[in-house]
Amino acid sequence: MKITLVRHGEVEEAFIGKYNGHNDIGLSRRGKKQMQELAHALKDERFDAVFSSDLRRARESIEPFGFDAVIFDAALREKSWGEHEGLGFDAIISKGLVYESFSQWLDALGGESVAAYQERVSRFFKKLCSCEYENVFVMTHAGVIRTLMGLHKGLSLEESFSLALPYGSVVVFDTKKQTFSTVKYKIG
Secondary structure (H helix, E strand, C coil): CEEEEEECCCECHHHCCCECCCCCCCECHHHHHHHHHHHHHCCCCCCCEEEECCCHHHHHHHHHHCCCCCEECHHHCCCCCHHHCCECHHHHHHCCCCCCCHHHHHHHHCCCCHHHHHHHHHHHHHHHHCCCCCEEEEEECHHHHHHHHHHHHCCCHHHHHCCCCCCCCEEEEECCCCEEEEECCCCC
């Protein structure tokens, strides 16, 4: 099976560089343009199934593709950051949290535990891979893609969360070969 994983387009300016998690925010004008350009670049691809996070930024990102049927699934949401959603690193530090290490920081932020998040992502993709599809499209978030890649490549959490995945990134996961490849498209 080939799974084309797409990170949603750029979010509203006030939320760039923030821990957005389950915040239901939309795309910026640039993000909408990115997704229109990506939809055009992929217009000749045919997919057996299309899945998407149910959050607004993913829904707005998938609209330009014009898919006939999309399965929206909360399992494809970004990690929840609890009360820290919508805040940047400096704002969180100013509230009194101290950064000691990457894993300590993730735990201190609250929301969904890292273990629960990894399990949610893993469970979704195990279920997907048990289906008879050949070519699948998934619109999701950077954390979901990074987590899936980290789980399959044996990366530490810090290594997987450090993988560069700009808005509109496309990563293809070949489940037979267990390989990931980044596909470059010229998008704004």
